[in-house]
Amino acid sequence: MPTSSPVADYLDALSRALSFDAALARCVRCEVEDHLLEAAAAAADGREPSVEAQHRALARFGDASDIAQGYVAASLFRQTRRNGLVALLVVAGIFCVMKLRMAYYGPAPLEFAEDVQRIRALALPISGYAFKLALVSAVLGAVYIACRRVPARFHRAYDRELRRYFGLCAVAVAAVITSVLSDAVLTATRLSAAAPPSALVPLLSMAAEIAFAGGLILHLRRTLRHMACAVTLSRI
């Protein structure tokens, strides 16, 4: 396909309009290109489609941004469902890592200095409650978004539903960060009080927790950017 043809220009415009979802944009471009070339060939009675035939096919096809708008709701729906799943996996991952670290420490109680003991007495319930809050909000968010239906268009009611979901996600992320930070404090105090045979496992487990939390934040950020593009395109 020559890059300067009307169909190629249209496909470029469509890809730009769908830039909020790169994988979808590639797929749609390929599918629409096949359609437009077939329509232009049909209009040209099997001969090489002229520029006029391409223009006629494009006129029948519709405006690129209108077509792209039609994809917004389904694309966001898929992205938010994936986001809900990622939040659940992150919470489950952090739980496994915490349990692994506890098992590594073993049941033997440790003696801490009084000031360290005060810090631990504060950090321990914070870690527990923050983790429980993260779990509850991640489960609620995933269930909430899984119970939605894909709307035909991105309308205000769907926008409100997504904002509610992102509210739950924000609570989950804040709780995960709090839980990870308090775990870091607990791990640091433990390592300073009595170094286990190797500090590698606690340190690696903390690195894993931080990586889980970072992954969730990045994924949520990407989904929010996706939504911002979608809102702009839908002009709601």
Place this chain on the structure above:
Amino acid sequence: MEGGEILKGHMDMIVLAALQAGPAHGYAVIQEIHRRSGGAFDLPEGTIYPVLHRLEQTGLLASRWITAESGRQRRVYALTPRGRRALADRRAVWRRFTEAIGGLLGDLGHANIESGR
């Protein structure tokens, strides 16, 4: 055709019905809709693709990529068993609706004739 907005509300059913005969790519689906509606539906052809995408996402359609005779990549859609059931349900609802409206309009027409006397 007038009432493009009304038509948009029924696009899912129209697309499912067009695929009832067998798997088809987007262009063929549009041709089938034109043919079976006698050219009455005049929506922009591109509006069908987001509908196909959404129906696939909801599990009513399945798609696969094939290489067409032209050598281009082509996406072919087919009804899933769930899609067939959904089409049957929508067809039943539509029949009840048209019968009800038909009855209502028939009565109104009769009333107009009566009042015009």
